[in-house]
Amino acid sequence: MASLTTDLPRRPAPGRFLPAAVIAAAVVLLAAAPWWAGRADLRLLMEALSYLALAQMWNLLAGYTGLVSVGQQAFVGLGGYLFFALAIFSGLPLLVAMPAAALATGLVAIPAGWIAFRLQGAYFAIGTWVIAEVFRLSAAQFPALGGGSGISLPVAVARSLSESREGREMAMYFLALGLGLSATFGVWALLRARWGMALTAIRDSGTAAESIGISTRRVKFLIYVGTAAMTGLTGAFLFLQKLRITPDAAFSVNDWTAFVIFIVVIGGIGTIEGPVIGTILFFALRQVAADWGSWYLMLLGAIAIAVMLVDKRGIWGALKARTGWALFPVERRLR
């Protein structure tokens, strides 16, 4: 144990203010977007914020509990469909129907997770995909929801947000901002809470976490259900924005899981900053390369593979390891 004599690195105190300032500036800038961004930019930001929420959830699941799911589209689609069903048939106000759909998605995730948890590792991943396929094929079996060709949200429902188009766009933007920020800060708060330290312990070593008395299985299950609910809420919002839902769009593995995984992995899995960086890069790249069609998708796949080969911690993970930077510090340092 002679090697433990090296000094613990001490961080200079001024470094503590800079991250807070960066975060505050970003939040203010985003909150003011309706006043500085054009309509097209606003739509892009809305989409990016939704993806940020999905990415934070997938990162919480895979990056911290090691549950690599490729079936999160199950909950995006379910959230979307349940929201449409509630909004169309129950007449619940839109802002009630969305959280209700999220809650119901979480409830469905309990039996779904109970089944998926019987599989381990990569087989868990494929199992979640089967479950998503079951949801997609089942959705096509409901004539009331339009079967295979899908269903539109009545104009009146969208109108209930605001009578004017500008008002609706403003309201939608703040919904998206709320999703993206609450996912990011929610994960941060969770990881800083006492209970969240269990998660970091699980990320770093499952067996070690077990040995200090954390029921990793229970924590993982709760995270699975919780991320499903939040993913469902995001799904409800995504299809509110699209105003139309079909089984193939709702349960698309490419749109709701592949892109999200690439965002997290490229940005840096197992960090809160990773999904933020990944989302920015993903949308920047899409702006440049959207016209390339399938070549753009091949490029994304190749980048994900390259990250795994070069440094599987991703961009932020690699930066953090070299510099010790943290925008969202969760580690408690000895001092």
Next chain:
Amino acid sequence: MKTLLETRGLTAFYGDFQALFGVGLRVDEGETIAIIGANGAGKSTFLKTLVGIRPNRGQDITFDGQPIGGWPAQRIHKAGLAVVPEGRRLFRSLSVEENLLIGASGGRKGPWTLKAVYDLFPDLVEKRRNPGTALSGGQQQMVAIGRALMSNPRLLLCDEISLGLAPKVVRAIYEAVPLIRGRGTSILVVEQDVSQALAVASRVYCMMEGRVTLTGRPRDLSREEIAQAYFGMEAA
């Protein structure tokens, strides 16, 4: 006497933790060498570094006249260095005979064939079709030794072969050591069982905390010296 294996200043690390601090060791052809030492002395790490399943790039290891530091494990094996791994590690879905045959995959020619191994350990003949793991501990150890011999090694490394076995069984297994050496295979045993090691070895190395603390012929070493080198304290 020709030198078969020689290491100079061998080091090993597990992350930041240094496990070996410059281990020098020599095995001459025809010798039986024992490395003794307590748990955590670095004996197994030393063996794993020799055979290449722990990184050994840049290490000064000469085997049979060749510098083998940095060679992949399978190449070291084919050069004639075979190991009986700690805990036996038989392949559980292979029969006894298949376990032995796996040992011969390297294709080295020599005196060790299935028949020679069965002659050495006659108990195994009637178990040859059984799964390797369905045997008693002693018989499993015999399979593990036989499996290593099947590669016709110049030097056989045995990692803690007495661990978890009854003294009677240990004696039976150690009876094979002179027979193995009689066929021209040199032997290096790593042992916690000091008396067994002293009885069988022509020279011993004692290790403690990653360093060689004592070396010599068994008859030249006193109990006190060994206890001092083994535990790092004055013998009670």
Next chain:
Amino acid sequence: MVWVNAIIQGVLLGGLYALFAAGLSLMFGVMRFVNIAHGDFIVVAAYLALTVMVSLGISPWVAVPVVVAVMAATGYLGQRLLLNRVLGKDILPPILVTFGLSIILQNALLETFSADSVRLPAGALETASLTLGDGIAIGILPLAMFATAIGVIAGLQLIFYRTPLGRMLRATSDDAEIVPLMGGNNAHIFAIATGLASAVVGVAGIWLAMRTNFDPAAGPVRLLFAFEAVIIGGLGNIWATLAGGIILGVAQTVGAQIDAGFQILAGHLVFLLILIVKPTGLMPRMTG
């Protein structure tokens, strides 16, 4: 009689699913590696067969060995050059790399062959059938497909239990870490396993091409069928994988008999049911 017919068709379809599953099961068995792009590899083999036989007009007797050999060689090299680098305790890199490969392959096929679905014509064989009285007819093509599955599985069994290579593969499956101490080269053995699995993928792709229409996006569903057959049967036993394939096939054809839109869903539901009732599969490997 429609039900008996559906069950017979399902059993024969199960042969195809066992072919899908055998490669997946083999790679998992030897190196605990799950290839998310497995289905896409099958579709690549199907397009390769189509190209060689239809576009180049090469006779099936030459084309089949060519497809199988090209797949095997590609599998070997892919494992050696790419996949070996991400093997390890962390499950994320292999999943991510093969997921990335899946996206790349689907889009590369789309660029090359367009999104239109295609099929490999099998000539007169397509309609030939054996009539077993009482309105039960068995197509020659599905029957040959089932026989191929039995042949492939028996061949794999032979390799695994009767050859030095198979012995080495089983040893690697048990304890890969010490195989180099027996003179085995893990990188090579893993690549051989993937090469063998890819040869089976080649056979599976040819049958997929003859049996159904397929398109560049047809891979993921095949991965799911392969996976379901493996899990239903129980890990680590290749004949059980055939049984798993048959159960899945029967579930699908019986489901389709109930309602045409219910075919795939019925297969998934039977899989989930078996996962609930018997998570280790119906015939798990017996080990001491």
